[in-house]
Amino acid sequence: MFKRFIRKKGVLILLALLTLNSFYVSAKEEKIKDIEQYLPLLEPEENHIVIKSTQEIVFDKSDGNVSANMSVSKKYTSVRYGDYYATYVAYDNESNSINSEVVTAPRIGIRHSSNTTSDGIFYDGYNICTLSYSTIQKGDVATISYKVNYPKMFYLSRILLTEDLFTLNKVVKISVPSWLNMEIKEFNFNSSIKKTITNKKNETIYTYSIDNLKAYKSENRSRSISWNQPSLLFVYKSANVSKNKEVEFFPTAQKQYEWYQSLIAQNVEITDSLCTETKQITADCKNDKEKLATIYEWVQSNIRYIAFEDGMAGYRPQIAHEVFDNKYGDCKGMANLLCKMLGCVGIDARLTWLGTNDIPYDYSTPSLAVDNHAICAAILGKDTIYLDATNQYLTVGVYPSSIEGRPAMVSNGVNCILTRIPEVSPKQNTDSVSIKFAIDQNKLKGTLKNTFKGDNKARFLSLLEDNDNELMSTLHSSGFIGLPEKERNIKVSSLSASDSTISIEYPFEDRSDLILADGKYYLSMDLWQNMIYGDVDIEKRTTDLFLKNKKVYSYVAELEIPANYTVSYKPANKNIDNPNFSFNTQYIIKGNKLTYKRNLTIKNPLIKKEQFKEWNNDIKQIKASYLEQVVLSKTADKKQVSKSKKNNKK
């Protein structure tokens, strides 16, 4: 279950690279007339389109169980030139399976790839069916159809009403039998989706129809597809599976919790040796707070995130002592281990389920699509502290942007507690740069110190680890400027995950931002320039802008004004403040020092489409501010300038 969205996307990318094993079948020739009529509807590079897409979902009951069957059929053509196509269907033979695959075209391919685990997941048992055809000529028609069976219908938790090609007409039909009590929740709907409900004697048919559906294309700095595209979420409540038998599914979050608990109950946890070792780890701790921090840090640095998510392992947490012995586990396994270890030292710790910020749903619509992550909630006195051990660099009480503010389901014996992870302040994720420099042989020379906190710290340490701890290459790829040639000249604070901040300090030298012309120095005081590429193409962009997390970029530069020089021009201070972010600059002259302070705070990382115009204007101002120069003139020149100005006034 966990990280499913990421996984599916990754698998598709992986599979797109695989070659296809093709064979020939005869195809019924079909041709679309007046194909050019569709050209005005398409982007210049769009060629292949779906003429008709139908998706039908029916439910069946047998032996006290309810299954779901989804039939998919699509007709394709190309409008500019001959083209080919491949579609990929993921299945794991446990929660779902594929059958009745048919492709009609002159040359087709159907291929099944097993265990197509994508990067980031160690193993998920997923298989991919690739349905493809080779080039069909302009106006020719190819069809792809298949069926997917869900032996337990709650594994079919939602469907997206999107297509990756422009689609002339898409129809989704869901036949809900009268014996099945379910709700269909609509998300991100717009007026182009026509919905009809047909009540028949034994079933209700929900039909959704969309004409001229634009191809879905992911955009940079965007939230997940679930936030942006229309989808249907299925809330299965109960079913009369036989005459006198009603089965309950997930009518409430509590019921979903009970199902999770039933999976956990199958685990046989042996905690004796685990507790012995945990007590050794915490032997020097004076109180529960210290024990909690020590155990959290121990799990972060000793247990590696390796995700096994095949079959029920996608839902059932790994046994704690197995994770402890192996030193690896997925999020559920790591969370379970944390809970058990904390339990060993008497701290009340509970397994907690939640959906990361990729998921737009919450537990008011109980379903397997609601959550994709697990953490541990520790209760210390009146405080509940959430511990996400998959993020190995954040200290206790610092919440990664992926989970902050997200709805969570916390274990509480037979019942669950529905709550939210606390929201964080932008200050939690601070990136501060402080530069002190002087002009020396037409270069800016001095010292630079960069301090990271929160997500920024985690991102840097993660990058460092990806670069095999090669500090110089990490600093270069992270955009550090004016670096010394030798790494030994760089001072690095402790890079321990337990430290709330880390800092990098080095002798700084830069010539690109200093111009000496006609005896005057022109220089930029802002050498860091955060968020320089922030503007959006209003005409083309279709989704909200998402800047990932709340954060603060703080920058202070202190210039030693050279002897016999004075600041003849300093830019005006800037101040932008809106609900999404604030930006302010300040130039201060004190003695022979010119200090520039700039603060950029992302208060709300989500910039809505309707805010784009204002956003672009603000970004334009920020860029302009970065391009403002300070001018240093020789003292005599300044006198001359003021004299001439005075003369002019006279």
Added chain:
Amino acid sequence: MKKSYILMLLMMLVTLSSFAKKRLSDEEKIINEVWARTDMPEFDNHNVDPKYKDERVVVLAEYHELIGDAFNNNTKIALANIKYKMLTRQLLKINDNSAIEEYSTIKYKNNNDGQKNVVGIRIFKQNGKVVNLNSNDYIKLNSNLKARKQNSDITKIAVPNLQKGDLLEYFFYSEMESYGWDKGIDPMTYFLSSNEATQSFRFHGSFDSPSRVRYTTSDDNIIVKNKIEKDRYLVDVESKDLPKREQVKFTNKYRTNPFFRIFFSKTNMFCEDQSFDNNSKAGVVRKADNKIIYGNGFGWLSFKSFYSGATSTIEAAKLTSLWARDYFKKHPNLTEEQKADALFDVYRNKVLCIYPYNGYSEISFLNRFVELLSEFKIQKSLVLLPNNNYFSADNVIRGYADEYDYAIMINSTGKLYYNTFSDYPSASDKMPQYEGETAGICKFTGKRLKLHFKADNNEISTKKIPIATPEENKTTYTIDAKISDENPYALDVNREVALYGSGRNGMRKKLGTFVQYDSTIRAYYDIKKTAIEDLRASKMPFSVPNYRNYTEEDKTKIERMYEREAKNYFCNNVEKVYDYKLHSLGLVPNDTVLRYSSNCRVDAMIKNADGTKVISVGHLLAEKNSFHYDTERKSDIYFNNTFKDEYNITLNIPKGYTVKNIDYLNKNTKNDCGGFESNAKIEDDKIIIGVSWNINNIYFKSSEWSKILNILDTFDEFYSSSVVLYRSE
């Protein structure tokens, strides 16, 4: 239908699971055998040399074993079916978290049917405990159940409980069979350097016959010992204290790192038999001959097999031949080289036109070209070219050149005609990847590559492929820039670019379309027929729709290609591309320069200081110098090609502004490696800047690094330069 499918699937699963059980016991046996071996004493040394104590990972011992035995009657040489057993074993000291992360998941790939793969992993904990990994932790990924071949399995192993200070020891053992026609594992390359410091390296090869293998080394410092012992031919290489690879720019992996190679292929064994390593001219012939008969993906298939299969080249050659007979009659004074150019250009165009971008056999392409040259009585040779991007050879004769490419040379002038896939090449293109290499030349006595090809010592020679001068690889940029009316921080920049040398081929692919390429060739060579007519005249009528699809698709991409080019040039600061044009593809003898223009708006080029404008003129140069250079360097320096970039920049001074002294823009660094020179002047209301910078060679000794750094540094200085426009008083 459905039932039979399920039954089939069940049968497959049962079969697979029974295999799995067998493999498991085999695996355990092999694992136990490897761990029990006493002939690898270096793995008993668990001490880290103090000089490596701060490394994230230290390889305490690395061992490679390769055993080859024939298992059919053709044991002598070429057509032997060989069973290989390969073992790679490493013992590592894990010193930090990044190493834990890296080694906590071990992956390996299985490539062939019938291949046995066994992985053994054990961890030596600091308390002396040894943890053997259970093979149940192995997970096979990405196998293809329905395909005929399970050809891309990946096995992943999660290594449990790995901690700092642990010693991780693992091995991969595999067995595979290679049949006579199959290239199999050939060649095996073993580098005596890696990204980690290595205390001990050893290779041991054991073969049933000395004729089974041949080896080469990248340099004479690698000592390869061989002997025959108990009817086995043994090959051993041993080395200690191998430092980490230097991570630097301008390098060539195969030239800066020592390695040796083991060859199994019959081709190379023939060469060995002919004393190839002793500069035998016959060796070259043999090698050339055999490569063409057996080499590169065609195995031992007869020449006729691939001849008949390569329809596109046959049809293209036929059409070219018909055209050339007429064209050469009309132009009786053409030289041999002009005729060869015309044949190459027209033939190549027709091949691309018949089957655009889908490739063809390198051999069949050259074969048809040779036939065309033969038809028009042009004397030619086959040229074997070591490719300096792929391996370390500087001399084919020494026998490294197992991965060489081919070209055809016309004997009268020595001009080479290269074979490249997928681009839009012309007879005038040079390929920098072969420059500086010594090629083997085999003259043809017959009209085709193989059929009448005989070894003849008198016809064998070598040829050093000349390195293009910077002037030959020149690129000129004529740049006209003015402050944008739309954005006060942006410049409107019009660039006229002309490429004279090896950059043309790649740029044609980036900015050109096949329709432009085709029309240029047809216009110059006075070909009346259109591409469609050619296709209809060929026996490939199905290519007509393919051709149309291809050219239509090409059209939809042009705008994006120019946008990408501009963004690459100006580091993504391009706000808008106003217009663009490809003036010439630089294809044909009367126009060998590729010319294009691009007019765009570039943001963040102007800074403001109280109305004074500071313009980043340095950023009008194509950025080539954005990475970090260490002043110290141990390894030699390799550039992809020589180059000379010339810029003529005009910056228009807007009304109401003046410019004062701009002498600081004048820079000059010159040495025998190259140079950077810039000159700036003010003329009327324009700033005129001329820039020229060049690198003179593709290879330099590491001792020359400081000279190259001087040039790069001057470039960097100019690139950081700005001019100041003052408001007129």
